[in-house]
Amino acid sequence: MIDVQNLTKTYPTKSEPGAVHAVRAISFAVAPGEVFGLLGPNGAGKSTTIGMLTTTIEPTGGRASLAGHDVSTEPIAARRASAVVFQDPAVDLALSGRRNLAVHAQLWGLDSTTADLRIADVVDAFGLDELIDRDVSTYSGGQRRRLEIARALLSRPQVLFLDEPTVGLDPRIRFELLDVIAGLRDRGDMTILLTTHYLDEAERLCDRVAIMHRGDIVALDSPTALLAALGREILEVRVRGGADTTLRRLQQLGLAGADAFSVGTTVTVPLHDGDARTAADRVVDARIEHVGLNTRAPNLDDVYLRLTGSSLAA
Amino acid sequence: MTAITTTRPSSARIATARPRTNHLTALRTLTLRRFALSARTPREILVPLLTPILFANVIAPALAKSTGAFGGIDYTAFVAIGTVGLLVPLSCILAGVGLIVDRENGAQRDLLAAPVPRSLLVLGNLIVAVCIASLQVVALIGAAVLRGSTFSVSASGLAWFLLATIGIAIAMHSAAEILAARVPKQEEYVGVAPAVALVPWFFAGSFFRINAMPAGLTVFAKVMPLTHALALMRYAMVDHRAAGLHDIWGAHSTTMMAAASLAVVFAFAGLMLFLANRVFARSAMR
Numbered sequence: 001m002i003d004v005q006n007l008t009k010t011y012p013t014k015s016e017p018g019a020v021h022a023v024r025a026i027s028f029a030v031a032p033g034e035v036f037g038l039l040g041p042n043g044a045g046k047s048t049t050i051g052m053l054t055t056t057i058e059p060t061g062g063r064a065s066l067a068g069h070d071v072s073t074e075p076i077a078a079r080r081a082s083a084v085v086f087q088d089p090a091v092d093l094a095l096s097g098r099r100n101l102a103v104h105a106q107l108w109g110l111d112s113t114t115a116d117l118r119i120a121d122v123v124d125a126f127g128l129d130e131l132i133d134r135d136v137s138t139y140s141g142g143q144r145r146r147l148e149i150a151r152a153l154l155s156r157p158q159v160l161f162l163d164e165p166t167v168g169l170d171p172r173i174r175f176e177l178l179d180v181i182a183g184l185r186d187r188g189d190m191t192i193l194l195t196t197h198y199l200d201e202a203e204r205l206c207d208r209v210a211i212m213h214r215g216d217i218v219a220l221d222s223p224t225a226l227l228a229a230l231g232r233e234i235l236e237v238r239v240r241g242g243a244d245t246t247l248r249r250l251q252q253l254g255l256a257g258a259d260a261f262s263v264g265t266t267v268t269v270p271l272h273d274g275d276a277r278t279a280a281d282r283v284v285d286a287r288i289e290h291v292g293l294n295t296r297a298p299n300l301d302d303v304y305l306r307l308t309g310s311s312l313a314a
Numbered sequence: 315m316t317a318i319t320t321t322r323p324s325s326a327r328i329a330t331a332r333p334r335t336n337h338l339t340a341l342r343t344l345t346l347r348r349f350a351l352s353a354r355t356p357r358e359i360l361v362p363l364l365t366p367i368l369f370a371n372v373i374a375p376a377l378a379k380s381t382g383a384f385g386g387i388d389y390t391a392f393v394a395i396g397t398v399g400l401l402v403p404l405s406c407i408l409a410g411v412g413l414i415v416d417r418e419n420g421a422q423r424d425l426l427a428a429p430v431p432r433s434l435l436v437l438g439n440l441i442v443a444v445c446i447a448s449l450q451v452v453a454l455i456g457a458a459v460l461r462g463s464t465f466s467v468s469a470s471g472l473a474w475f476l477l478a479t480i481g482i483a484i485a486m487h488s489a490a491e492i493l494a495a496r497v498p499k500q501e502e503y504v505g506v507a508p509a510v511a512l513v514p515w516f517f518a519g520s521f522f523r524i525n526a527m528p529a530g531l532t533v534f535a536k537v538m539p540l541t542h543a544l545a546l547m548r549y550a551m552v553d554h555r556a557a558g559l560h561d562i563w564g565a566h567s568t569t570m571m572a573a574a575s576l577a578v579v580f581a582f583a584g585l586m587l588f589l590a591n592r593v594f595a596r597s598a599m600r
Binding site for chain 1: 332333334339344347350420423427
């Protein structure tokens with residue numbers, strides 16, 4: 001459904017043409033009905049990638065297609081197959097929620113009868129009944145975001161782009177929205193590309209995730225497979241000063257493998273099939289200076305930090 | 315590093331019957347949306363009216379009284395038409411604030427993701443700007459009539475007047491689109507906009523015939539589309555001898571001169587609209 005081949009975006013700079021590589025020849029494919037996550041911090045290239053797929057950013061290299069339509073040569077057909085929920089609100093605040101939905105429905109080619117029916121459907125599904133005829137300027141952030149998701153679903157897009165859909169929302173509303181997105185995923189009739197820097201969202205919602213760092217995809221797999229690479233448990237060694245020295249020492253002593261990494265004052269050691277208790281005892285026995293030791297199950301934070309940490313060190 | 319795995323789907327198009335958007339329907343939708351947004355901010359409609367109405371109804375009668383006869387035509391009507399050259403640019407340029415609001419806090423990004431040509435967004439905004447400017451011109455002329463100005467209107471005169479008004483409104487709204495696409499913030503736009511709207515008006519013979527200015531400025535005035543528009547409007551509504559058109563062209567056939575001035579206005583409007591579409595498309599595609 002989404003096919004991306006060597007997609008590249010380079011922004012020229014005044015002093016050095018072609019110097020800013022926002023996206024570096026990335027490739028991936030998303031199957032129909034799949035929920036695919038682009039994961040990474042600000043500046044990783046996620047929003048630029050979505051911008052190219054939604055035809056608001058012009059690629060400088062490679063190609064991408066949505067539902068078989070090339071985004072560069074058939075942009076209108078590609079847009080017809082998709083809808084976007086933007087990171088920042090993109091609604092007319094001075095108009096009612098209903099008017100916002102109607103404008104979207106008409107632009108996506110729905111006749112008035114179908115539009116009215118679908119608006120009634122999404123208003124009901126997203127609990128917007130009491131809000132829908134009020135000006136959007138009176139909505140809370142969460143209500144506005146629900147309206148935007150409802151709007152994106154009106155055309156029943158084959159591909160739905162969700163760009164950081166929960167950013168800036170309070171925890172309760174964020175949780176509600178994750179439920180909504182999970183509901184969309186369970187319907188299985190829509191391909192969803194989601195960008196986020198919340199790793200728990202990716203873990204909960206995505207069939208596969210691509211971890212982006214400085215415009216590159218540094219890993220792409222299912223969350224389960226990415227976590228499996230770290231084993232069942234990890235050991236965290238917290239030290240007082242910089243953790244790099246401790247990491248090197250642990251590696252020299254064979255207590256940590258090449259995939260161990262340090263961030264700030266913490267060394268994280270994937271244990272793979274090792275026993276957590278034994279690993280902690282060995283750190284103590286080796287007289288490694290530390291202020292705390294603990295073990296826990298790995299999460300996508302660890303995957304991300306391991307991958308980008310090594311890149312930063314290189 | 316985790317191995318990158320990709321599954322390449324079939325390159326064949328996924329069979330779907332998705333509704334196509336009729337361009338006229340899309341234009342209607344975008345135009346009605348812009349109308350609704352403008353109606354919610356009536357100050358955008360009322361504020362540009364204030365200065366021209368004061369000019370036409372306070373300053374012009376006072377000047378007419380001070381200066382006496384003005385080439386056998388009603389000076390207050392002459393100035394009322396001159397203030398159309400202030401009203402239309404002001405109204406269209408100030409509408410550009412709404413375009414920046416649309417981009418910064420409105421639904422523009424969703425509209426850019428819609429399966430319609432992006433030039434329809436510019437066209438929808440333009441239609442509303444032209445309609446609002448036309449309504450304001452009617453209000454201005456109506457106020458002048460109530461104050462005692464005398465206009466002489468024929469069907470063909472009305473057509474010349476409307477075409478000149480529409481032409482200058484297209485040009486100025488296009489200028490607003492270009493400016494709004496180039497200027498990042500509302501504050502900066504508000505700083506620049508009056509200069510774009512007002513400066514041409516001072517040289518276009520708004521209160522006087524252009525040959526009353528120094529020779530160099532007269533030459534400059536003759537190439538300005540606003541001068542052509544005002545001369546054409548006066549020919550249509552006030553001065554059937556076409557003194558203004560004669561000052562520009564120096565020819566004998568008033569119809570030929572009127573057609574030539576209208577061509578100048580529409581050539582300028584066409585160029586500005588082309589540039590507005592181009593700049594908007596470029597600013598929409600980063």
